[in-house]
Amino acid sequence: MPHIDSTENTPTNYLCRLDNKGLIELTGEERVKYLQGQVTADMEKLSAEGALLSCHCDFKGKTWNVFYALQHQDAILMLSHQESIPGSIAELKKFGVFAKVDIQDRTEQWRCLGGAGAEIEALIKHKFAGLPSAHQQVLSNELGLVMCLTAPCKRYLLLLNTKAAESFINEYQGELSPAVLWEQYDIQAGIPEIRSATSKEFVPQMMNLQALDAISFSKGCYMGQEVVARTKFLGKNKRAAFILLAEQAAEITPGDALESQAGENWRRGGTVLRVASPAQEVQHAPQQTWILAVLANDTEMGATLRLKAQPQLQFKVQSLPYSLE
Numbered sequence: 001m002p003h004i005d006s007t008e009n010t011p012t013n014y015l016c017r018l019d020n021k022g023l024i025e026l027t028g029e030e031r032v033k034y035l036q037g038q039v040t041a042d043m044e045k046l047s048a049e050g051a052l053l054s055c056h057c058d059f060k061g062k063t064w065n066v067f068y069a070l071q072h073q074d075a076i077l078m079l080s081h082q083e084s085i086p087g088s089i090a091e092l093k094k095f096g097v098f099a100k101v102d103i104q105d106r107t108e109q110w111r112c113l114g115g116a117g118a119e120i121e122a123l124i125k126h127k128f129a130g131l132p133s134a135h136q137q138v139l140s141n142e143l144g145l146v147m148c149l150t151a152p153c154k155r156y157l158l159l160l161n162t163k164a165a166e167s168f169i170n171e172y173q174g175e176l177s178p179a180v181l182w183e184q185y186d187i188q189a190g191i192p193e194i195r196s197a198t199s200k201e202f203v204p205q206m207m208n209l210q211a212l213d214a215i216s217f218s219k220g221c222y223m224g225q226e227v228v229a230r231t232k233f234l235g236k237n238k239r240a241a242f243i244l245l246a247e248q249a250a251e252i253t254p255g256d257a258l259e260s261q262a263g264e265n266w267r268r269g270g271t272v273l274r275v276a277s278p279a280q281e282v283q284h285a286p287q288q289t290w291i292l293a294v295l296a297n298d299t300e301m302g303a304t305l306r307l308k309a310q311p312q313l314q315f316k317v318q319s320l321p322y323s324l325e
Contacts, residue, residue: 001108005259006227012019012116012117013115013116013118013119013120013174013270014115014116014117014120014174014177014181015113015114015115015120015169015172015174015176015177016113016114016115016176016177016178016179016181016182017111017112017113017169017176017179018112018113018114018144018157018179018182019111019112019179020081020082020083020179021076021079021080021081021082021107021112022079022081022082022083022084022104022105022107022305023077023079023085023105023106023107023109023110023112023159024067024077024078024080024085024088024089024092024103024104024106025075025077025078025103025104025105025106026075026076026077026078026092026101026102026103027074027075027076027101027102027104028099028100028102029099029100030099030100030101031075031076031101032044032046032076033099034095034096034101034217035069035076035101035140036220036222037053037064037220037221037222037223038056038091038092038095038217038222038223039054039056039057039069039212039217039222039223040054040055040056040057040204040209040215040222040224040225040228041053041054041055041069041213041215042215042218042219043076044219045178046069046070046071046076047071048072048138048140049137049138049139050052050136050137051068051069051070051138051147052068052069052136052137052214053066053067053068053069053136053191053209053213053214053297054066054067054068054214055067055089055204055209055213055214055215056078056091056092056223057203057204057222057224057227057228058091058200058223058224059224060200060224060227060228061203061204061224061225061226061227061228061231062200062201062202062203062224063194063199063200063201063202063203063204063207064084064087064088064091064199064200065078065080065084065085065087065088065194066080066084066192066193066194066204066207066209066214067079067080067084067088067149068080068136068157068193070138070140070145070147070159071140071249072140072145073137073140074161077110077153077159078104078147079112080194081193081194081195081297082107082146082195083116083194083196083199084193084194084195084199085105086197087200089103090257091107093232101168103170108257109161109162109256110144110160110161110162110165111159111161111162111165111166112157112158112159112160112167113157113158113160113168113169114155114156114157114158114179115155115156115172116153116154116155116156116159116184119172119173119174120156120161120172121156123168123171123172124139124146124156127141127143127146127164127168128140128141128146129141132145132146132147132148132156133148134148134150134197135148135149135150135151136148136149143160143161143164144158144159144160144161144165145158145159145160146158146159147154147159149189151188151189151190151191151321152153152185152188152189152321153185155185156200163219175255177282178278178281178282180276180277180278180280180282181195181276181280181282183274183275183276184276184278184290186274186292187243187275187276187290187291187292188243188259188290188321189321190208190212190241190243190292190320190322191210191212191292191323192207192208192209192241192273192274192292193254193273193274194273195273196255197253197254197255197304198254198255198271198273200272201294202239202294203224203227203228203231203237204228204279205228205231205232205237205238206237206239206241206242206294207240207241207294207296208240208241208320208322208324209272210232211320211322211323212322217229217232220311236296237297238296239270239294239295239296239297240294240295240296240297240324241273241292241293241294242270242292242293242295242299242317242318242320243290243291243292243317243318243319243320244258244290244291244292244293244305244315244316244317244318245288245289245290245291245315245316245318246288246289246291246313246314246315246316247286247287247288248288248289249277249279249280249287249288249289250277250289250307250310250313251262251277251280251310252272252275252277252291252307252310252313253272253275254272254273254274254275255271255272255273256269256271256307256308256309257269257270257272257307257308257309258270258271258272258293258295258305258307258308259305259306259307259311260295260296260299260304261304261305261310266306266311268308269295269296269305270293270294270295270296271293271294271306272291272292272293273291273292273293273294274291275289275290275291276289276290277289277290278289282303289313289315291315293305295317296301297324299317300317301317301318301319302316302317303316303317304316304317305317307325
């Protein structure tokens with residue numbers, strides 16, 4: 001178990017196995033052109049040195065998947081939560097038969113790790129002959145890839161083949177930390193994720209993906225583009241993602257309903273996207289539960305919401321690390 005620094009509530013060195021991640025691989029000469037017509041990011045800007053955050057939507061603009069697109073050798077890799085993979089890959093394959101592209105679930109061939117600190121940086125330098133430093137900057141070689149994330153603090157996401165991942169873990173001197181730490185940092189960075197319970201529920205702007213540069217409004221047509229563009233240019237979006245904190249540990253599931261107070265009554269207030277309650281797994285972690293949830297976009301910082309299934313569990317809205325303007 002990692003020891004949490006009581007002053008900042010964050011471990012200085014940690015390495016987590018992110019076994020809940022899944023991977024779709026696209027190969028073939030039309031892989032970029034094909035994906036360009038399917039997802040929200042401008043895939044022509046993808047490079048071996050830089051990842052893209054993006055969304056895969058249905059024709060109504062509702063989101064199947066939120067993923068990082070990474071270029072590795074002759075393939076594009078879509079890294080996301082495993083629960084997003086089945087729906088997303090089925091839709092990609094449905095239209096992929098008309099293009100020179102091969103689409104495969106490669107989850108079993110790769111391992112995802114997340115970590116930070118001096119020891120992790122030294123290991124990355126040893127394995128990749130360098131260290132990515134800018135947000136979503138990537139280094140890659142025959143072992144796999146490493147991507148730097150700078151919010152809410154500098155950390156590294158590693159996507160390695162199974163043998164390289166085993167070697168990396170063996171060379172790390174500390175104990176592995178639970179993946180809930182990484183989940184907490186993603187929530188504090190305001191990064192959404194789709195699970196089975198939230199699939200096809202939200203257009204990308206309801207999850208702040210425009211603020212995370214995951215949507216191109218200047219590229220050509222893609223699946224769901226009309227709805228995504230209309231949401232932006234006609235100001236039709238009434239919802240956004242917010243970070244919330246409860247000062248107690250709790251078990252919550254993505255898709256759970258939140259309620260907001262209206263006078264003396266409580267009414268439907270939003271939907272949970274991501275949850276992290278580190279105290280259940282991490283030594284000396286504070287009794288807290290962090291969630292990222294879709295709420296009304298006029299929700300004010302400091303507002304109180306409660307979990308519908310556990311009304312005694314109340315959350316306060318925290319500040320976002322980016323602007324929604």
